[in-house]
Amino acid sequence: MLPRSLPRPAPPMAPLADLYHLTMAYALWRTGRHRDPAAAELFFRREPFGGAFAVGAGLGQALRSLGALRFSAADIAYLRSVLPSTTEDAFFDYLSTVDASEVTVTSVPEGSVVFSRVPLLQVKGPLLVVQLLETTLLCLVSYASLVATNAARFRLLAGPEMKLLELGLRRAQGPDGGLSASKYSYIGGFDYTSNVLAGKLYGIPVRGTVAHSFIMSFRSLEEVQPRVLSPLAGGKPMDLPSLAESWLQRVCELLGTPSDKPNRGELAAFVSYAIAFPQDFQGLLDTYCVMRSGLPNFCAVALALHQLGYRAIGVRLDSGDLIQQSKDTRRVLRACGAHFQVPWFGSIPIAVSNDISEQSLEDFIREGSEIDMVGVGTNLVTCPLQPSLGCVYKLVEVNGSPCLKFTEEEEKMTIPGIKAIYRLYDAAGHPFMDLMALENEPSPSVGQELVVHILGRRGEATKVRPSAVELLHRMYLRDGQVYEELPSLQEVRSHAQASLNLLSPVHRQLRDPQPYLVAMTEKLHLLLAELQHASQ
Structure with missing residues (x-):
C-alpha cells in the first residue's frame, strides 16, 4: 500500500494540550533536545468496573487527530500571550512548523479487548512532539475506552438477543460527551442510539419511541x-x-x-x-x-x-x-x-427504560422478564461506577536508551523500552496472557516453551507454552504517513464483539473474574531490574 497523508480534521487540535507541555517544549527547544528521538506508550493501570478487561476505543480518532497537529497563526498569537514574556520569538517560529510528519504510531486494532499495563498504543518521534501529544491522546482514548467497556458489559449481561438502545444524550457531559458516548456505546455492542446527530455523523442506526x-x-x-x-x-x-x-x-x-x-x-x-x-x-x-x-x-x-x-x-x-x-x-x-x-x-x-443499570439487567434475566429492548442513558454515558479509566502516557525511550519512572509504588513504575506485544492463546482458543517483549527480541512461536515474569507476582520466572501467538500491535502511521487503513465504525464494532467472544468465561464474567495474566519476557525483566538497580 502506498503511504498517504492523514486527513486533517477540523478544527485543528494542536492547542488541545496542557500548558506545561508548551513550557516543556520551550525548555527542550532551548537545550537543543527537541529533536531527540523518543518513544512513549499509553496504557491504564487497572481494569475498570471491577472486571478483568477493557475495550480499546478512540484509537481511530486519536490517529486522525495527528493530521491536525499544526499551530495556526491564531494559535501562535494566543500562545505568545500565555507563555512567559522571556520566551524567544524564534521558538514561536519553530512551533509554527511542528506537525506529525516524523511520528510513527503502533496500536492494538480499535475494538480489541485490552488489559492493564499493556500499551494500547506506542508513539515514536521527536521528543518535543511525542511529549506534546500526551493530553490529546489521553483525552481521545480514555473516555472512549471507558464507555465502550461499559457498553460491552451491558451487552454481555443482556445476551445476544436483547436489543440495546443508547439514549444518554440528555444525561451526557455536554454535546461532545453525548456524541462520543453514542459512538463508543455502538462499538461496545449497543444496537441503536436516540442521538440523531450521532446517526448522521457516524451511521449508527437511530431509534426512538414517544x-x-x-x-x-x-x-x-x-x-x-x-x-x-x-x-x-x-x-x-x-x-x-x-x-x-x-x-x-x-x-x-x-x-x-x-x-x-x-x-x-x-x-x-x-x-x-x-x-x-x-x-x-x-x-x-x-x-x-x-x-x-x-x-x-x-x-x-x-x-x-x-x-x-x-x-x-x-x-x-x-x-x-x-x-x-x-x-x-x-x-x-x-x-x-x-x-x-x-x-x-x-x-x-x-421496550423498557427508567434509569436502567447493570443490576437492572441482571434482574431482568434472573426473573425471566418479557423485555425485548432496553434503553440505557445515565448509567451508560456517565459511567457512574467508575468515572475515569485512568489512562497514562509515559516516556519509555529517549535517544535509543530505555528510561524508567522509578517509584516505591510498584503499580506506578513504568516498564522501559519500545515493546512488541503478543497475545498468547490456550488450546481452547482463549487468550490467557499478554506478553511484553523488547522490540528487537525474536517473536515467540507456537508450542515454544517461554520463560516469562508475570506482572504483580514477585519471585521466580514462570514457563508457558502457547497454542497460538498473535502480534497485537499494528503500525497505522509511519513517519506521518498512513501505513494501514483505519477500519470503519461497523468493522470496529464487529471486531469488538469477536474479541469479547474469544475471552475465556472466567475473564469475561463481570463479577469477581479471574485476573488476566500480563507478563514480560526474561530479557525485558532483566532490563527492568538493571534500571531499577541503577535508579536506587
Missing part, C-alpha cells in the same frame, strides 16, 4: 386531526378514532376492564400517532396506568391498524415494576392475539 409530553398534550378524541386513514392495500379511508373506540370496547370486555377507565386523551394521542406513522406505531404505556389505560388503549389502536392492514411495532414501559409489567403486558398481548385471531400480536416487542 414521550409522555406527547401523550399528555391530548385531552379527547375530538382533538385528533386528521381523522381518516386509508387501508394499506388501498381503498376507502376510514375514521380511525371511531374504529379505535369500537375496538377499545371489545378489548375492555376481553380484559374485564370497565370501558370508562382508559384515558381518552391517551387514546387520542395513540390514534394521532398511528395516523402519522401507521407502519411504525408504538405506544408508551405508563403515562396514566399501564393495565387500566395504556395497554387497553394501545391494543385498541393496534387492532384498528391491523384491520386496515398495518402492524404495530412495539410498546415501551418507563416506570414501576418493569419486570412484572412486562409479563402482564405480554399476557395481555397474547390474549388479544389469540382472541381476535391476530397471530403476531402476542410477539409485539416490549
Whole structure:
C-alpha cells in the first residue's frame, strides 16, 4: 500500500494540550533536545468496573487527530500571550512548523479487548512532539475506552438477543460527551442510539419511541386531526378514532376492564400517532396506568391498524415494576392475539427504560422478564461506577536508551523500552496472557516453551507454552504517513464483539473474574531490574 497523508480534521487540535507541555517544549527547544528521538506508550493501570478487561476505543480518532497537529497563526498569537514574556520569538517560529510528519504510531486494532499495563498504543518521534501529544491522546482514548467497556458489559449481561438502545444524550457531559458516548456505546455492542446527530455523523442506526409530553398534550378524541386513514392495500379511508373506540370496547370486555377507565386523551394521542406513522406505531404505556389505560388503549389502536392492514411495532414501559409489567403486558398481548385471531400480536416487542443499570439487567434475566429492548442513558454515558479509566502516557525511550519512572509504588513504575506485544492463546482458543517483549527480541512461536515474569507476582520466572501467538500491535502511521487503513465504525464494532467472544468465561464474567495474566519476557525483566538497580 502506498503511504498517504492523514486527513486533517477540523478544527485543528494542536492547542488541545496542557500548558506545561508548551513550557516543556520551550525548555527542550532551548537545550537543543527537541529533536531527540523518543518513544512513549499509553496504557491504564487497572481494569475498570471491577472486571478483568477493557475495550480499546478512540484509537481511530486519536490517529486522525495527528493530521491536525499544526499551530495556526491564531494559535501562535494566543500562545505568545500565555507563555512567559522571556520566551524567544524564534521558538514561536519553530512551533509554527511542528506537525506529525516524523511520528510513527503502533496500536492494538480499535475494538480489541485490552488489559492493564499493556500499551494500547506506542508513539515514536521527536521528543518535543511525542511529549506534546500526551493530553490529546489521553483525552481521545480514555473516555472512549471507558464507555465502550461499559457498553460491552451491558451487552454481555443482556445476551445476544436483547436489543440495546443508547439514549444518554440528555444525561451526557455536554454535546461532545453525548456524541462520543453514542459512538463508543455502538462499538461496545449497543444496537441503536436516540442521538440523531450521532446517526448522521457516524451511521449508527437511530431509534426512538414517544414521550409522555406527547401523550399528555391530548385531552379527547375530538382533538385528533386528521381523522381518516386509508387501508394499506388501498381503498376507502376510514375514521380511525371511531374504529379505535369500537375496538377499545371489545378489548375492555376481553380484559374485564370497565370501558370508562382508559384515558381518552391517551387514546387520542395513540390514534394521532398511528395516523402519522401507521407502519411504525408504538405506544408508551405508563403515562396514566399501564393495565387500566395504556395497554387497553394501545391494543385498541393496534387492532384498528391491523384491520386496515398495518402492524404495530412495539410498546415501551418507563416506570414501576418493569419486570412484572412486562409479563402482564405480554399476557395481555397474547390474549388479544389469540382472541381476535391476530397471530403476531402476542410477539409485539416490549421496550423498557427508567434509569436502567447493570443490576437492572441482571434482574431482568434472573426473573425471566418479557423485555425485548432496553434503553440505557445515565448509567451508560456517565459511567457512574467508575468515572475515569485512568489512562497514562509515559516516556519509555529517549535517544535509543530505555528510561524508567522509578517509584516505591510498584503499580506506578513504568516498564522501559519500545515493546512488541503478543497475545498468547490456550488450546481452547482463549487468550490467557499478554506478553511484553523488547522490540528487537525474536517473536515467540507456537508450542515454544517461554520463560516469562508475570506482572504483580514477585519471585521466580514462570514457563508457558502457547497454542497460538498473535502480534497485537499494528503500525497505522509511519513517519506521518498512513501505513494501514483505519477500519470503519461497523468493522470496529464487529471486531469488538469477536474479541469479547474469544475471552475465556472466567475473564469475561463481570463479577469477581479471574485476573488476566500480563507478563514480560526474561530479557525485558532483566532490563527492568538493571534500571531499577541503577535508579536506587
